Amino acid sequence: MNQNERICHEKTPKGIQTALDDLAVRKPGLSSLVSAFGPVLVAKAELTERLSEDEINKPDIPESDWIRFSKGVHLFAITGLMDFQKEFKQAAHMILPPIAEAFSGIGADIEAIERNIADDSLDADDCVQAFVKNYTRNITAFAARAGTSPDIFRFALAQIAEPFKEIQARAFSPLIEGHQWPHGHCPMCGSFPAVAGLIGEGEARWLQCSVCAHEWRFSRHTCPRCENNEQSSLEYFFDQDSPAKDEERVSVCKLCNTYLLTIALRQPTGPVNMDVAAMGMIGLENQARGKGFSPQAAMLWNLME
Numbered sequence: 001m002n003q004n005e006r007i008c009h010e011k012t013p014k015g016i017q018t019a020l021d022d023l024a025v026r027k028p029g030l031s032s033l034v035s036a037f038g039p040v041l042v043a044k045a046e047l048t049e050r051l052s053e054d055e056i057n058k059p060d061i062p063e064s065d066w067i068r069f070s071k072g073v074h075l076f077a078i079t080g081l082m083d084f085q086k087e088f089k090q091a092a093h094m095i096l097p098p099i100a101e102a103f104s105g106i107g108a109d110i111e112a113i114e115r116n117i118a119d120d121s122l123d124a125d126d127c128v129q130a131f132v133k134n135y136t137r138n139i140t141a142f143a144a145r146a147g148t149s150p151d152i153f154r155f156a157l158a159q160i161a162e163p164f165k166e167i168q169a170r171a172f173s174p175l176i177e178g179h180q181w182p183h184g185h186c187p188m189c190g191s192f193p194a195v196a197g198l199i200g201e202g203e204a205r206w207l208q209c210s211v212c213a214h215e216w217r218f219s220r221h222t223c224p225r226c227e228n229n230e231q232s233s234l235e236y237f238f239d240q241d242s243p244a245k246d247e248e249r250v251s252v253c254k255l256c257n258t259y260l261l262t263i264a265l266r267q268p269t270g271p272v273n274m275d276v277a278a279m280g281m282i283g284l285e286n287q288a289r290g291k292g293f294s295p296q297a298a299m300l301w302n303l304m305e
């Protein structure tokens with residue numbers, strides 16, 4: 001695949017910080033959003049940078065599992081998630097404080113979870129197992145120990161797990177090369193995209209997973225969420241007030257009533273951080289919501305409404 005046909009990503013903590021600073025200057029109205037959620041993006045990138053995809057064992061996947069994959073079963077459902085208990089405490093320490101700041105309504109709960117992980121009142125291994133296997137009873141018990149609700153506890157664990165999923169997706173991405181994936185959910189973790197990039201003259205569409213950041217090419221004329229391809233029910237619109245209106249758009253599907261943020265990336269394009277770019281499109285999101293559409297997958301800043 002010609003690399004020019006793919007999105008060129010900016011994923012370093014420093015590059016993300018620069019993109020955030022630029023956004024705050026370009027759209028001063030978003031500066032409080034940038035200062036609330038920017039540190040979370042940077043913390044996740046710092047953690048991802050510490051982890052090495054080379055240390056992740058790549059499994060041998062039998063033909064029978066590739067048949068399941070071809071039918072839409074995502075790869076992590078076949079292989080399971082990597083063990084991340086070794087790095088879990090450090091990850092919680094890096095991720096949870098900026099989350100507590102960003103979500104002030106549950107800030108005290110998130111801080112309590114972080115404290116309980118830091119002093120081993122909550123065991124890293126137990127937390128990871130409860131999360132990975134989705135043991136509801138354990139999640140409920142651990143949440144109670146930290147004095148919070150199962151939903152908030154699950155949210156905190158999901159936030160900690162994200163960089164690990166991203167690293168695993170990077171490590172596994174050579175495995176799925178050569179395998180077709182004509183689906184709208186992520187071939188790695190099964191989540192839906194929150195943002196898409198259109199590349200080059202032909203505007204090939206790449207979807208970016210909202211959880212593991214894996215990206216995959218997908219038909220421009222099909223809704224990722226419900227795989228509807230009836231053109232009369234698919235539309236997109238621009239933010240009329242944005243100076244970058246022809247580059248930023250939102251695709252909507254009137255069948256499943258969802259929207260997807262979409263960025264047309266001209267060639268040649270410099271590296272772009274899709275999360276920061278999506279943050280800058282909050283005005284378009286608000287328009288889409290105002291018209292009654294829901295996100296295909298929520299970004300961090302519209303997770304807890």
Ligand SMILES: [Zn+2]
Pocket residue numbers: 169186187188189190191209210211212213214
């Ligand atoms: Zn994913």
Ligand SMILES: [Zn+2]
Pocket residue numbers: 223224225226227228253254255256257258
């Ligand atoms: Zn749809």
